[in-house]
Amino acid sequence: MDQQTQTQMNILVVDDTPDSLRLLVGILSEQGYKVRAAPNGRLALSAAQKLPPDLILLDINMPEMDGYEVCRRFKADERTSHIPVIFLSAWSDVFDKVKAFAVGGVDYITKPFQIEEAIARIKTHLTICSLQTKLQQKNEDLIRTLNQLKTTQSQLIQAEKMAALGQLVANVAHEINTPLGAIRSSAEIVNHVLTQNLEQFTRVLQAIDPDHWQLFFALLHQSLESMPLLTGLSSREKRQFKRLLMQKLEACAIADADVVADTLVDIGIYENIDPFLALLRHPHSRQILDTVYQLASLQKSTRTILTATDRAARTVLALKRYVHQDASGRKTETDVVEGIETALTLHLNQIKRGVEVVKNYGDFPTILAFPDELNQVWTNLLSNALYGMDYRGILTITVTRTEDDIRVDITDTGKGIPPELQARIFDPFFTTKPKGEGSGLGLSIVKKIVERHAGRIEVESQPGQTTFSVFLPLEFSEAVAESPQTVF
Numbered sequence: 001m002d003q004q005t006q007t008q009m010n011i012l013v014v015d016d017t018p019d020s021l022r023l024l025v026g027i028l029s030e031q032g033y034k035v036r037a038a039p040n041g042r043l044a045l046s047a048a049q050k051l052p053p054d055l056i057l058l059d060i061n062m063p064e065m066d067g068y069e070v071c072r073r074f075k076a077d078e079r080t081s082h083i084p085v086i087f088l089s090a091w092s093d094v095f096d097k098v099k100a101f102a103v104g105g106v107d108y109i110t111k112p113f114q115i116e117e118a119i120a121r122i123k124t125h126l127t128i129c130s131l132q133t134k135l136q137q138k139n140e141d142l143i144r145t146l147n148q149l150k151t152t153q154s155q156l157i158q159a160e161k162m163a164a165l166g167q168l169v170a171n172v173a174h175e176i177n178t179p180l181g182a183i184r185s186s187a188e189i190v191n192h193v194l195t196q197n198l199e200q201f202t203r204v205l206q207a208i209d210p211d212h213w214q215l216f217f218a219l220l221h222q223s224l225e226s227m228p229l230l231t232g233l234s235s236r237e238k239r240q241f242k243r244l245l246m247q248k249l250e251a252c253a254i255a256d257a258d259v260v261a262d263t264l265v266d267i268g269i270y271e272n273i274d275p276f277l278a279l280l281r282h283p284h285s286r287q288i289l290d291t292v293y294q295l296a297s298l299q300k301s302t303r304t305i306l307t308a309t310d311r312a313a314r315t316v317l318a319l320k321r322y323v324h325q326d327a328s329g330r331k332t333e334t335d336v337v338e339g340i341e342t343a344l345t346l347h348l349n350q351i352k353r354g355v356e357v358v359k360n361y362g363d364f365p366t367i368l369a370f371p372d373e374l375n376q377v378w379t380n381l382l383s384n385a386l387y388g389m390d391y392r393g394i395l396t397i398t399v400t401r402t403e404d405d406i407r408v409d410i411t412d413t414g415k416g417i418p419p420e421l422q423a424r425i426f427d428p429f430f431t432t433k434p435k436g437e438g439s440g441l442g443l444s445i446v447k448k449i450v451e452r453h454a455g456r457i458e459v460e461s462q463p464g465q466t467t468f469s470v471f472l473p474l475e476f477s478e479a480v481a482e483s484p485q486t487v488f
Contacts, residue, residue, distance in 0.1 A: 008034070009033050009034065009054045009055070009126050009130075010033070010034045010035075010036070010051070010053040010054050010055075011028055011033050011034070011035050011036070011053055011054065011055050011056070011057065011122070012035075012036050012037075012038060012044060012047060012048055012053040012055070012056045012057070013025055013028070013035060013036070013037050013038070013056075013057045014037075014038045014039075014040075014041065014044040014056065014057065014058045014059055014062075014067070014070065015037075015039070015057075015059040015062075015088070016039050016040055016059065016061075016062040016063060017059070018039070020059070020088075020111075021037050021039065024037075024057060024088075025037050027115060027118075027119070028122070031119060036053065040062055040063070040064060040065070041062055041064065041065035041066070041067070041069065041070035041073075042064065042065060044056070044058075044070060045070065045073055045074070045077075048074065048079075048080045048083065049077065049079055049080065052079060052080055052083060053083060054083070054126060054129055055083065055084050055085075055086065055122065055125055055126055055129065056074065056083055056084070056085045056086070057086050057088055057122070058070060058071060058085050058086065058087055058088065058105075059087075059088050059089060060087055060088075060089040060091060060096065060100070061089065061090070061091070067087060067089070067100075068099060068100070068103050071085050071087075071100075071103045071104050071105060072103050072104070074104070075103070075104040084106040084107075084125045084128070084129055085104060085105045085106060086105065086106060086107040086108070086109060086121065086122065086125060087100040087105045087107070087108045087109065088109050088111060088113070088118075089108070089109075089110065089111060090110070090111040090112075091110075092110045094185070094186075094189050094297055094300075094301070096108075097185045097188075098185060101185065106125055107121055107125060108185065109121060183304075183305050183309065185304075186300075186301035186302070186304040186305045187301070187305065189297060189298070189301045190298060190301050190302065190305075208279075208282070208284075208288065212278060212279060212282065215275070215276060215278060215279050216279060216288065216292075218275065218276075219269070219276050219279060219288075219292055220292050220295055220296070222268070222269060223267040223268050223269060223292050223293075223295075223296040224295075224296055224299055225268070226267075226268025226269065226270075227267060227268040227296050227299075227300055228268075228300070228303070229268060238265055238270075241265050241270035241271075242258075242261045242262060242265050242270075243261075244270075245257075245260075245261035245264055245265065245270060245273065246258050246261040248273065249261055249273075249280070252277055252280075252281075254277075254280050254281065254285075256286070259286070260280060260285065260286075260289065263286075263289045263290070263293065264289070266293060267289065267292050267293045267296055268296070331368040331369055331370060332368070332369070332370075332371060333366040333367075333368065334366055334367055334368070334369040334370075334371040334374060335366050336364065336366075336367065336374070336399060336406055336408065336472065337361050337364065337399055339371060339374050339375050339378050340378050340397060340399070340408070342375055342378070343375060343378035343379040343382050344357065344382065344397075346379060347379075347382050347383065347386060350386050350391055351386065351391075351395070353391040353392070354391060354392040354393075355386060355389070355391060355392065355393060355394070355395050356393070356394045356395070357394075357395050357396075357397070358394060358395070358396040358397070359397050360396070360397065360398040360399065360400075361397075361399050362399060362400065362401065364399065364401055364406055365474070367406060367472060367473075367474055368475075369453055369472065370449075370452075370453070373449045373452070373453075374449070374453070374472075376445065376446075376449060377446050377449050377450060377470065378408075378410075380442045380443070380445065380446050381410045381446060381468050381470075382395075382410065383442075384442065384443070384468075385410055385411075385412035385414070385466070385468075386412070388412050388414035388415065388416075388417075388466060389412045389413050389414030389415070390414070393412060393413035393414065394412075394413045395410070395411070395412055395413075396409070396410075396411040396412075397409070397410055397411075398411070401474075404473060404474060404475075405455070405471045405472060405473055405474060406471075406472045406474060407469060407470070407471050407472075408469070408470045408472070409467050409468070409469050410467065410468050410470075411465060411466065411467040412465075412466050413464055413465060414464075414466055415463060415464075416461045416462050416463040416464065416465065416466050417459070417461040417466055422459060422461060425443050425459065426443050426444055426446075426447045426457075427444065450470055450471075450472070453472055453473070454473050455470060455471045455472040455473060456470075456471050457469065457470050457471070458471075
């Protein structure tokens with residue numbers, strides 16, 4: 001990002017501590033940014049709505065409305081939902097960081113912070129924001145170009161596919177950024193535990209009598225098994241467990257019963273504590289519990305990394321399957337359900353807005369087909385279904401087998417297609433979308449691809465339910481298939 005672009009960037013700093021606010025404003029102003037300050041969440045919301053900034057630096061611990069709630073409101077407002085939010089907080093617990101990402105934050109800087117690191121992170125996210133703006137401008141330029149090329153249908157069809165790919169790439173980028181954030185946060189925790197606490201672990205183990213080692217490892221083992229279950233407990237349930245534990249600990253004459261009860265619940269020990277009373281009476285019980293918490297957090301972080309990498313890998317594989325093009329022009333063994341799952345993965349970001357997906361799959365044989373073309377069919381039909389119900393409702397996908405065909409029904413609970421338009425929806429250039437949102441070629445392409453597979457596509461629609469049905473023959477003859485290039 002060049003200096004001229006940087007000076008045009010507008011940053012909103014939200015912090016209720018005047019000294020911190022002045023420090024951040026001063027540092028960023030020296031870097032050439034335009035900086036606005038807000039001492040609380042209410043004023044921050046008002047300022048951002050009137051003049052949306054390019055980036056928001058947000059403190060968590062503020063009166064009246066904490067940073068988490070402020071971020072939720074930013075993301076719930078279409079005027080500010082796109083603005084990247086970086087949390088600045090003295091809170092360094094993994095729960096606080098994970099919660100920050102969960103409500104929509106893109107980064108988390110722990111106070112006190114290194115000025116150079118904070119500036120580098122801010123510059124990175126502003127660069128990403130700038131690139132996204134340029135990408136949006138490029139997409140708008142592409143739409144204008146497509147309108148100028150309507151006379152050449154073959155070029156428009158190819159451009160339609162590329163436009164769909166561009167939209168999918170945006171969804172995929174979001175789906176990859178989310179697990180990357182989780183991986184980064186978890187890796188920081190692992191790094192902290194391994195670099196800062198190894199000596200503490202050694203001292204704690206040396207302080208434990210050998211007779212109690214078995215109890216220590218039993219406590220650690222139970223914590224490792226129980227901590228994943230904590231996510232299923234409500235705050236009220238946790239408070240109830242803490243009260244019961246505190247009463248139990250006080251009855252057993254355990255010092256600092258309230259603090260110990262808090263820690264026990266945090267490590268997933270909230271039911272039977274009798275086997276561990278000897279450790280809880282140990283002079284170094286607080287250090288022992290803290291060690292168990294750190295080790296359990298270490299495993300939790302590694303699990304998060306594994307889950308996040310699996311999620312990112314599935315998304316990348318789905319995109320790879322979608323963009324794959326077989327230049328040989330020959331049919332291959334194709335799993336229809338796998339293609340549908342690929343399209344669902346690519347639309348996961350849109351589905352998460354409020355769509356319930358119901359899958360009715362059976363066991364089906366593979367068919368000879370052009371899988372990359374069928375992926376375009378499923379992607380287009382799913383995209384239309386999600387758009388048709390405004391990304392809210394139930395999406396039902398049913399795959400059945402008849403004597404000669406595999407039938408795929410994609411049903412949405414949207415507003416439906418008026419009867420007078422149903423006969424025209426497969427016509428080239430016909431669209432019911434607002435100007436600039438569709439070229440009218442998507443369903444036309446779908447129909448061509450299905451027919452090239454010697455199949456057919458039908459539609460039934462009424463208010464509240466629209467079903468597109470695709471019929472693909474189990475036996476697809478070479479004689480009915482033309483070269484793939486004739487479709488595009």
